[in-house]
Amino acid sequence: MNHEAIKELLYKMADDQLILGHRNSEWTGFGPLLEEDIAFSSMAQDKIGHSLALYTILHELGEQDPDTIAFTRNADQFHNTVFTELPNAEYDFSLIRHFLYDTSEALRFEILSQSSFEPLAQLAIKVRGELRYHTMHANTWIKQLGSATEESISKLQKSLEYALPYALGLFEPSLYESKLINEKVFEGEKALEEKWKKKVEEVIAQTQLQLPNWKTLTPHYGGRIGKHSEHLQPLLDEMSEVLRIDPTAEW
Amino acid sequence: MIPEAVTIEKIYQWLEEVKDPEIPVLSLVDLGVITNVFIEEKVKIEMTPTFVGCPAIDYMKNDIIDTLRKHGQEAEVEVTFRKPWSSDLISEKGKIALKKYGLAPPPDRKLFTDLEILENAECPRCNQTNTELKNPFGPTLCRAIYYCNDCKEAFEQFKPV
Numbered sequence: 001m002n003h004e005a006i007k008e009l010l011y012k013m014a015d016d017q018l019i020l021g022h023r024n025s026e027w028t029g030f031g032p033l034l035e036e037d038i039a040f041s042s043m044a045q046d047k048i049g050h051s052l053a054l055y056t057i058l059h060e061l062g063e064q065d066p067d068t069i070a071f072t073r074n075a076d077q078f079h080n081t082v083f084t085e086l087p088n089a090e091y092d093f094s095l096i097r098h099f100l101y102d103t104s105e106a107l108r109f110e111i112l113s114q115s116s117f118e119p120l121a122q123l124a125i126k127v128r129g130e131l132r133y134h135t136m137h138a139n140t141w142i143k144q145l146g147s148a149t150e151e152s153i154s155k156l157q158k159s160l161e162y163a164l165p166y167a168l169g170l171f172e173p174s175l176y177e178s179k180l181i182n183e184k185v186f187e188g189e190k191a192l193e194e195k196w197k198k199k200v201e202e203v204i205a206q207t208q209l210q211l212p213n214w215k216t217l218t219p220h221y222g223g224r225i226g227k228h229s230e231h232l233q234p235l236l237d238e239m240s241e242v243l244r245i246d247p248t249a250e251w
Numbered sequence: 252m253i254p255e256a257v258t259i260e261k262i263y264q265w266l267e268e269v270k271d272p273e274i275p276v277l278s279l280v281d282l283g284v285i286t287n288v289f290i291e292e293k294v295k296i297e298m299t300p301t302f303v304g305c306p307a308i309d310y311m312k313n314d315i316i317d318t319l320r321k322h323g324q325e326a327e328v329e330v331t332f333r334k335p336w337s338s339d340l341i342s343e344k345g346k347i348a349l350k351k352y353g354l355a356p357p358p359d360r361k362l363f364t365d366l367e368i369l370e371n372a373e374c375p376r377c378n379q380t381n382t383e384l385k386n387p388f389g390p391t392l393c394r395a396i397y398y399c400n401d402c403k404e405a406f407e408q409f410k411p412v
Contacts, residue, residue, distance in 0.1 A: 045392060119332075122331075122332040123332050126335040132412075136387055
């Protein structure tokens, strides 16, 4: 089995989870209502836990230990999409991102539950059950606010249009697509993207939101190969602040 | 050397003393997170978290080691996803303990194909289902928050997963 290909897959998944987990945690104490504060905080904890499990598999494949991987790399060594590092902005953007990202994540783990790479398949079987709560949460709010008032609909519509090119960056093809597909590790980004578009269409159709024609959108690629926005490094600096002040600190 | 008297049953009996740190009425055995016990050259215990991101897993792991040590038994504990946890692994005894503690036990996973069924959990106080899901996320990863329209009180449910 091709370990370089598997590592590339694990890194991009884990980094997405870590970075979006951190962004979700920024809602702690600031949620628009208490339930949402708790929901985003819980999902942050889930995502960071998922990243730890993925970094642990990477460690078993010979990479450094999870804390070193998570806290000591620079922005250009991260493989998350630019989508996950964008600032939270207002709640409408965070909600749209949560919906678009978690839909892809749930489908990705669903596919990976069949992976020929056993450690990832085992983890995926576990994670996909947990993600049902994330997608349920996202779908409930998108359906409610996507059909509520003129203000909620127009805010979500604006965020949806802004977010979609970035969201398509989740499916940036890697150098290893055919290896992963041939070795039955993963069906590939293209297959995932098609499933994701169908699911997004299905939920948005139940609202008053409008999806633009997919053909008019240009995916924002680059994150997978370390090309990030100016927003990632400050996030990493904040996340690793304690470690940099005192590398022996326990918390 | 393992003394002859140590059996897998004995280990499970000792593990009954180790409780979920956040639900102290529930043992790890009843919670279903102990997935295997072997006696080879050493005692080896395999466990798995309820939720992947559960922050209590290291605490539980150490608690197992300390508890067995009190019984004069050294053990190795491995956290693995080989046998993933699901809420169906909570024992009947565990479900009763949860309810007494005021937490609605998770329904059988087979009962729901759609999460819609989560809308009406059974209230642990009045046993009725005139309830509403307020938030699929609660104070810990494994709990959801509900409101009982009859009792006019909020309650938590151990989530089916």
